[in-house]
Amino acid sequence: MQNRIPFNxxxxxxYRKNVLHHKNNKWTRHLPLSASFGKSVNTVFGRLGLEYVGGEGLLDYATASVSIRA
Known part of the structure; x- marks a missing residue:
């Protein structure tokens, strides 16, 4: 079974409020991670980056991407 990621x-x-301060309410949707990738759900990507990759990991990746292009 896939993880279902809630988002508003x-x-x-x-939006910062949807990424940093998620609250379940009547408008909350839950998509499997594969569907989030398929639909390019930006809020899910933002939350994954913050909660699982972290700021330092994102910075390292961005820096590596820039040096590869140069």
Whole structure:
């Protein structure tokens, strides 16, 4: 069974309130991770980055990506 990630808002939106302070309410949707990737759900990607990768990991990845292109 896949993990279902809760999120609020449109799939294409990325608002700080939806990423940093998630609250379950009547508008909360729960999508499997594979569906979140398939639909490019920005809020889910933002939450995964913050909660699982972390700021330092994201910075390392961004820095590595820039040096590869140079």
């Amino acid at each position: 808002g449109k799939t294409t939106s990325l």
